[in-house]
Amino acid sequence: MLRLVFSFLLVASLVCNIYAQITLEPERDSQQNVVIYAVNTAKIPYSVIISFSDLQNITIPGGSNVTSVASPGRSKVATLKPTMAGQSTNYRYSYSYAKGSIFGKSKFAPVYLIPVAEGTAVRASVNTNISKVVKSEVNADAYVGVSFHFDAPTTIVAPRKGVIADMKMDFESTSDNLTFTAEENFIEIYHEDGTLTKLIVLKSGSQKVQIGDEVFPGQDLAESGGNHYQNGIRVMMVNQKVEKSDMDKFRYLYFPVLFATEEGNQEIKAPTQLTVAHPVEVVTMELSKKELKQFQEGK
Known part of the structure; x- marks a missing residue:
């Protein structure tokens, strides 16, 4: 049997979230x-x-x-x-x-933290669209996020300021050598520019936040998972925004982002080795004056 040894993510056209009212x-x-x-x-x-x-x-x-x-x-x-x-x-x-908000806009180009503890050595790679593997589709090469692999379990942190929009943290795998499963645990964050960040592959029951909580860059969210995967422990990060199609229907667009690293801010376009950095200027980029004062007093 052919074994697939890379990360994939299913791209879906989501019109309505069935959990919203x-x-x-x-x-x-x-x-x-x-x-x-x-x-x-x-x-x-x-x-x-x-x-x-x-x-x-x-x-x-x-x-x-x-x-x-x-x-x-x-x-x-x-x-x-x-x-x-x-x-x-x-x-x-x-x-x-x-x-999400279709009219949301950024006041500046946001920079994201790699969503693991500062100082962690990671191997970053662009996710492979599952359509490229199991189907022959026009959008098979569409961007679907980044995976960060690391050698030991670590804490997963918020990559950017936002509000916890959704989560699922009750999945425990009964199988080994998985490639990907749609049941995987995740935490989703809404940002004030209308976009969403989804962090996938988390340890069951390890969440340190609740839906509706405001979170800040570098704040602990959960513990990493992935021991049951062929490629080992990792976290997958997907950024998306809602847009209107030519048929006047909603769809989600996945988009790449800039990450803060020790080598400077960069987009992940190919497999690369990185050391995670949490620069103060990135952590404080979206803080209000009150939040910035609290951050400075807490240092």
């Missing part, structure tokens, strides 16, 4: 506008597309759909105005949503 609540105001509110029970923003199949005496910006962002809690996502005052209105809609 995004609901819409239309209301009429005193001017007979229809104001649509989104109720988001998650701890992070979600992007929403509202598609209208029937509009009678109603005008909306953008034609037949509205793209908005639902903040945690209850927030306004659309306003439908009567085209002709004093006449009846009617509308029909459906909606889809995806994790």
Whole structure:
């Protein structure tokens, strides 16, 4: 039997996260506008597309759909105005949503920490798209993140400031010599520029954070896993952002990032040996004035 000895990651087109609860609540105001509110029970923003199949005496910006962002809690996502005052209105809609903010932007180009303890020697490699192995697909060479391999178990840390968006930490393998499994433990972080970082292959039950927690660069998240893999212990890191396709549907785009290393900031494009560095300028890059003061006082 052929044994596959590299890391892969399945690229999926994710429209809605089944664990999120995004609901819409239309209301009429005193001017007979229809104001649509989104109720988001998650701890992070979600992007929403509202598609209208029937509009009678109603005008909306953008034609037949509205793209908005639902903040945690209850927030306004659309306003439908009567085209002709004093006449009846009617509308029909459906909606889809995806994790993250489609309108999020960075104030500067972010730099990420390699998500393990400072001083750790790692072997970095770009993940192989599973489509390249089991299928002949157009996007088989698409970027799907980076793996960091190390010789001994270590602590996995936050690569960047953010909010814990999701996690799964109850998987324990009953097999050895695995290549990859979709059941693997992970912790996902939402960043204020609307993007997400997913850290995969973690020790079951080792999480030191909860969903909704704010985390800072270098903060302990969990312990490493991977003893049951052919390539040994490692952590996989995937960065993604939500975007709108030509068909007015959501999809996730995976993208490379700059990592802080002892040799300077660099993108991982090929297998390489690195020593993990946590430069102060990277750790403090996104801190508020209050957070920076607390960081300096805690040193």
